[in-house]
Amino acid sequence: MFTRxxxxxxxxxxxxxxxxxxxxxxxxxxxxxxxxxYEGGDLVHFGSSSTVSxxxxxxxxxxxRDGLSVVFTMLVYSGxxxxxxxxxxxxxxxxxxINGRTGLMWGVAGFVAVHFAPGFSLAxxxxxxxxxxxxxRQIWWFATVLTATLAMWLIAFGKSWTAWGAAAILLLAPxxxxxxxxxxxxxPVPTEIGAHFAARAFGVGMVAWVLLGCLAGYFWxxxxxxxxxxxxx
Amino acid sequence: MNAQATTVSQSHSKxxxxxxxxxxxxxxxxxxxxxxxxxxxxxxxxxxxxxxTGFPCH
Numbered sequence: 001m002f003t004r005x006x007x008x009x010x011x012x013x014x015x016x017x018x019x020x021x022x023x024x025x026x027x028x029x030x031x032x033x034x035x036x037x038y039e040g041g042d043l044v045h046f047g048s049s050s051t052v053s054x055x056x057x058x059x060x061x062x063x064x065r066d067g068l069s070v071v072f073t074m075l076v077y078s079g080x081x082x083x084x085x086x087x088x089x090x091x092x093x094x095x096x097x098i099n100g101r102t103g104l105m106w107g108v109a110g111f112v113a114v115h116f117a118p119g120f121s122l123a124x125x126x127x128x129x130x131x132x133x134x135x136x137r138q139i140w141w142f143a144t145v146l147t148a149t150l151a152m153w154l155i156a157f158g159k160s161w162t163a164w165g166a167a168a169i170l171l172l173a174p175x176x177x178x179x180x181x182x183x184x185x186x187x188p189v190p191t192e193i194g195a196h197f198a199a200r201a202f203g204v205g206m207v208a209w210v211l212l213g214c215l216a217g218y219f220w221x222x223x224x225x226x227x228x229x230x231x232x233x
Numbered sequence: 234m235n236a237q238a239t240t241v242s243q244s245h246s247k248x249x250x251x252x253x254x255x256x257x258x259x260x261x262x263x264x265x266x267x268x269x270x271x272x273x274x275x276x277x278x279x280x281x282x283x284x285x286t287g288f289p290c291h
Binding site: 001006009024029032065066068069072073075076079081082083084086087089090093115123124126127131134137141201202204205 | 260261284285287
């Protein structure tokens with residue numbers, strides 16, 4: 001069974017990660033590079049007399065930097081896929097149907113739990129924005145992802161209002177408590193770029209997770225069919 | 234289902250749970266190392282991905 005989880009997760013994670021990396025390089029990276037011009041002080045925009053053009057040439061492919069981004073995106077989504085497929089295996093043991101089609105719903109739930117829930121209070125940050133201590137934000141991020149994952153499981157597989165009520169509390173709690181925020185705003189990056197970046201990060205993240213869920217469900221089912229045939233033979 | 238079959242199915246399910254937990258922990262470790270460890274080499278290599286994926290960075 002471990003081989004089945006590992007194989008399905010690696011296929012799904014590598015494929016979803018590669019497509020996500022390409023989408024990020026095309027849609028997210030130019031916004032990030034644009035922000036870095038402000039972060040590094042090459043551009044300064046504040047003041048009513050600002051004449052800095054909103055259109056900067058930030059195109060171009062940097063082999064090492066972008067290559068590393070592709071490798072790390074594939075690694076991140078393979079890691080997520082290991083967790084996702086492990087959860088799928090347990091859901092199947094309890095009677096759930098796992099395939100490419102139901103995997104779509106798992107992907108949407110994964111996006112909500114891992115990307116949207118923490119991002120609701122801790123928006124995807126463009127470089128150069130003011131933020132609280134990174135350690136504090138990481139603790140809040142992990143706690144939020146954990147509670148949101150539990151909540152999505154309870155919503156999907158709970159059978160009573162107690163379970164669904166607990167899910168609502170788990171989803172709300174981290175945001176009512178509040179994410180670590182900076183004491184003062186010092187970011188030199190225009191708010192337009194920050195908003196654009198957050199929207200693009202969420203959009204690509206959603207595509208990534210829907211793909212990951214669909215592929216994980218598909219490969220899990222396919223690997224299972226193969227081993228069942230193998231045992232029968 | 235007779236008693237023996239029930240026992241086999243239960244122990245199979247328990248083993249399956251353990252394996253699933255093990256796999257999930259490996260996945261969590263991969264995400265933590267690639268997305269969250271602040272060692273400067275890792276941070277620099279994964280910088281753009283961390284921002285684009287919405288991880289806390291810097």
